[in-house]
Amino acid sequence: MKLTNRSVQVVNKQLSFKERLYLPSIMAGMAVTLKHFFRKHNTIRYPEVKRAFSDVYRGLHVLKKDENGAERCTACGLCALSCPAEAITMTAAERQKGDEGKYKEEKYASMYEINMLRCIFCGLCEEACPKEAIFLTSEEIAPSTFDRKSLIFGKDKLVEKQHHPNGKIRGGGPLDEKLYHGGNDTIKYGY
Amino acid sequence: MSIELIFTLIMILVVFGISLGTAMYSTLAERKFAGFFQDRLGPDRAGPYGLLQPIMDGGKLFFKEEIIPSGANTLLYIAGPSLSMLTACMTSAVIPWGTYIEWDGHKLPLQIADINIGILYVFGIVSLGVYGVMIGGWASNNKFSLLGAIRGASQNISYEIAMGLSIIALVMMSGTLSMREITEQQAGFHGMNWYILKQPLGFLIFIICAFAECNRTPFDLPECEAELVGGYHTEYSSMKLGFYLFAEYINMFISSAVMATLYFGGYNFPFLNDLGLSHNLVAILGSVALFAKILFFIFFFMWVRWTLPRFRYDQLMKLGWQVLIPLAIANIVITGGVTLIFNL
Numbered sequence A: 001m002k003l004t005n006r007s008v009q010v011v012n013k014q015l016s017f018k019e020r021l022y023l024p025s026i027m028a029g030m031a032v033t034l035k036h037f038f039r040k041h042n043t044i045r046y047p048e049v050k051r052a053f054s055d056v057y058r059g060l061h062v063l064k065k066d067e068n069g070a071e072r073c074t075a076c077g078l079c080a081l082s083c084p085a086e087a088i089t090m091t092a093a094e095r096q097k098g099d100e101g102k103y104k105e106e107k108y109a110s111m112y113e114i115n116m117l118r119c120i121f122c123g124l125c126e127e128a129c130p131k132e133a134i135f136l137t138s139e140e141i142a143p144s145t146f147d148r149k150s151l152i153f154g155k156d157k158l159v160e161k162q163h164h165p166n167g168k169i170r171g172g173g174p175l176d177e178k179l180y181h182g183g184n185d186t187i188k189y190g191y
Numbered sequence B: 001m002s003i004e005l006i007f008t009l010i011m012i013l014v015v016f017g018i019s020l021g022t023a024m025y026s027t028l029a030e031r032k033f034a035g036f037f038q039d040r041l042g043p044d045r046a047g048p049y050g051l052l053q054p055i056m057d058g059g060k061l062f063f064k065e066e067i068i069p070s071g072a073n074t075l076l077y078i079a080g081p082s083l084s085m086l087t088a089c090m091t092s093a094v095i096p097w098g099t100y101i102e103w104d105g106h107k108l109p110l111q112i113a114d115i116n117i118g119i120l121y122v123f124g125i126v127s128l129g130v131y132g133v134m135i136g137g138w139a140s141n142n143k144f145s146l147l148g149a150i151r152g153a154s155q156n157i158s159y160e161i162a163m164g165l166s167i168i169a170l171v172m173m174s175g176t177l178s179m180r181e182i183t184e185q186q187a188g189f190h191g192m193n194w195y196i197l198k199q200p201l202g203f204l205i206f207i208i209c210a211f212a213e214c215n216r217t218p219f220d221l222p223e224c225e226a227e228l229v230g231g232y233h234t235e236y237s238s239m240k241l242g243f244y245l246f247a248e249y250i251n252m253f254i255s256s257a258v259m260a261t262l263y264f265g266g267y268n269f270p271f272l273n274d275l276g277l278s279h280n281l282v283a284i285l286g287s288v289a290l291f292a293k294i295l296f297f298i299f300f301f302m303w304v305r306w307t308l309p310r311f312r313y314d315q316l317m318k319l320g321w322q323v324l325i326p327l328a329i330a331n332i333v334i335t336g337g338v339t340l341i342f343n344l
Helices: A017-021 A023-037 A078-082 A124-128 A177-181 B003-037 B053-063 B074-094 B118-139 B143-174 B179-185 B200-213 B238-263 B279-305 B313-342
Strands: A060-063 A088-094 A107-115 A134-138 B100-103 B106-109
Touching: A017 A023, A023 B003, A023 B279, A078 A088, A078 A124, A124 A134, B003 B053, B003 B074, B003 B106, B003 B238, B003 B279, B053 B238, B074 B118, B074 B238, B100 B279, B118 B143, B118 B179, B118 B238, B143 B179, B143 B200, B143 B238, B143 B313, B179 B238, B200 B238, B200 B313, B238 B279
Parallel strands: none
Antiparallel strands: A060 A134, A088 A107, B100 B106
């Protein structure tokens, strides 16, 4: 009875004289390896050259500013609520007079921390945010360190340095193309 | 002390240094080439292009903890790698690295010892090399080491026969066992006198046996890491392991040198005498040519390693006893017949 169509009839045929000489096949194989010897290498020299991320890559979080340079986050806590890893915590505060340029609305986050050890980079905080304030769009991956404390990222690391005009989706501050991609050695994602 | 003696002492140091240096950088070349053959880069972090990698590896091996298993025979355990290294370094003595240098009226040959049984000396030393593997594998008191050692010993003994028989055909043509005289016979005619053209089958058998003698893929059964953990050096650590691995690369260098000398004209290269240069310069150029041939063979060793898979043990034995030895004997008969008929 045939159960699947994947069964293959095994043939135990004798090798022909040419095949038993082995040398022609060995030379053919060596020609193949020699072709690879001169081929372009696939290696990306990582610290010097970084591979460009895809458009949907979820990197480190960025707290966005609006076009005037004011923080968009209102410390509503929806991101923390949506976070399945419970990595986000924050403290809300009321905006003082004179701080209109710094914070977009009357309430802002005086403290905002993401524990990068807990974060699973699922992007649910980005989906939950009603103010389009948090995006996982930094083209950085979480750094490796020897202590746990330095992996709890506060506002100093999360808030984007300056507003990036066309950065609603691609955020994370202006990228120095040369620094990140090592000049012309950029390898495009998805070949 | 006479100038000849001083020069020979210098030659010993130079040859020793060159064979160690070449073996050292063969380890890097092996890893680099392995990378290139697999579309990778290979090690390139230690120094420019990874050139300091062998020094780092050596330093690491020296500083690693030395472990001697409690059930091991300590004396033999230490003797194993020492013997491997010793026999690997001794073979280079009879290889002619160049013609001779004329200096102050003296003729200083670029060879340590021109003995008239050069090839026999090489075979004698190479066959001693199996003791390093055997003793080390047995003294480790480990099943895998012993299995690897037994495999290594039987493989080396089997392939030495075919190797010796393939050389006999060459010796029948040359009429001498001295490496220098064999090289001299290949001079002139722009490389048309090289023994590879007169003994192609003999060379083929010789190079296959050389792969087996050096325990290189596809004949690396003594140390096949996939089946026997590490083969005969499973229990070894630190520089003793380093000696075993290093001896393999020195053997590779030496067998490349022997192949280049016996079959590819040694220090002769085409248009050697048409350059119109002084004798000493030609001698040095000849040494460079020999070295280039050696480096090509080392590359060839690595090229084969990263192309072919390992033989199964019964296939290995079948190839050695049922194919190579009859072929080598046939080669002797053909060589004898041709020599007799054409009265060469």
